[in-house]
Amino acid sequence: MTLTATTLPVDDPAIAALRGVGAKVTSARVRVLQQLRAAPGPLTHRELLDAVQTPGGMPVDRVTVYRVLDWLVEQQLAQKAADQHGVFRFAAAQGAGTHDTHVHFRCATCGGVFCLKDAPPPRPRLPKGFRLTRMDVDIQGECARCARAH
Amino acid sequence: MTLTATTLPVDDPAIAALRGVGAKVTSARVRVLQQLRAAPGPLTHRELLDAVQTPGGMPVDRVTVYRVLDWLVEQQLAQKAADQHGVFRFAAAQGAGTHDTHVHFRCATCGGVFCLKDAPPPRPRLPKGFRLTRMDVDIQGECARCARAH
């Protein structure tokens, strides 16, 4: 029997997730998302860049990794938050659900993002003539795991 | 009677705080700490650098402001934390702020900050073991004057 030079395996959950959003499934996207899913905690761009370079395969450009990461965040397949050093860390999104109905807690130590039960604060009452364009709530502290690690 | 070219007034609370830690009271340190204490919220290095440059006085170097800020944090006169964009923001240490009882509106056009009547959102309920260190609400839009000017 002849083997057609098939594309990547469909059974990989990372690849399935990429197909799910109906976009091109590229090597860089697959590798980055696989690393994010396998990681025990949020990773920096630099950590991901290192992790994605495999001895055999061809190298991935650092700009591509930046673009893949921001794209994954847009697709709600990943979350992005600054850690205590001001460096962005990325984590695979839990459910691809809507995060608009609740607020988020940012662990300043590990950079993890946690969904809280509380609803976002109501729109503030503004003086006459004022126009509201944006409201951000930044809740930060230390998550249980980081607090336990002392 | 002769007037000696006296140093800065001792009655200023910022200066008193600096004397309190037993270190040199310099122009840069005084100006930065005064701005931090007067501010309605945490400021970035850039915001402080702009605020500290007075038309009359001699300019302050940006590196000096970085060093003053880190020194204030060491002396526990200020707190430092990365905001959601990964930029460090500095706030005067506890006890100096009277803007804690209400939220603020920032005009994206003129940069003005307005005190609103609304109370800050309540502390969110956190999962067990989580520790809250900071909650910032960023409300921005266009103030009445800028909206009218178009």
Add this chain to the structure above:
DNA sequence: AGGGCCAATGCAACAGGGTTGCATTGGCAA
């Protein structure tokens, strides 16, 4: 299987926040 479109990539240059080394200055104690 082959061709073609256009998004995704690679590469180089750029931007901005933050740091470091070193010569000079100015606070403050003697």
Add this chain to the structure above:
DNA sequence: TTGCCAATGCAACCCTGTTGCATTGGCCCT
């Protein structure tokens, strides 16, 4: 008033992250 040394100014540097543009490779269509 003097002198010491911390604090400052300035230039060069590092790191994270972004942008412009030519090239490539996924994927749809035949």
